[in-house]
Amino acid sequence: MAAIGFEGYEKRSPGFTKAQVDEILNPVECTNVYSLSNEHVDSYVLSEPSLFVFPYKIVIKTCGTTKLLISISAILKLAESISLTVQSTRYTRGCFIFPSAQSYPYRSFTEEVSVMDGHFEKFGLASKE
Known part of the structure; x- marks a missing residue:
């Protein structure tokens, strides 16, 4: 998953709490191994992916x-709780060598885009061809 952009970033608290980060990570079954913050970004080295919060x-x-698509609901819930609105989204991924061995919705980019659209169409951010 790539950037989910928010409008109203000036209202963001300075960094997420451990509980807020865990709320995003628990559904995707990964953990925060290490975090580092400065005035520009909070970065989290996770058990498999990495999370950067600007x-x-x-x-x-x-x-x-x-x-990662499982984390979208938690990210949107957290954004709403701190008065942020989605401005844009971007989702990219490489190709699987064995796509049929993947679970839904990771068997095809089309399935993944469908999941993204399900979350972001309400913001007027449906996929573009």
């Missing part, structure tokens, strides 16, 4: 099997 966007990167 005042205006969240970036989650993985090269493994973490099911």
Whole structure:
């Protein structure tokens, strides 16, 4: 998953609490191994992916099997709780060598986009071809 951009970043608290980060990570079954923060970004080295929280966007990167799409609901809930609104989204991924061995919705990019659209169409951010 790539950047989820938010409008109203000036209202963001300075960093997420451990409980807030855990709320995003627990559904995808990964843990925070180490975190580092400065005035520009909070970065989290996770058990498989990495999480970067900027005042205006969240970036989650993985090269493994973490099911990042599951975290979208928790991210949107957290954003709403601190009065942030979604401005834009971007989702990218490479190709699987064995796509049929993946679980839904990770068998195809089309399935993944469908899940993203399910979350972001209400913000007027449906996928573009």
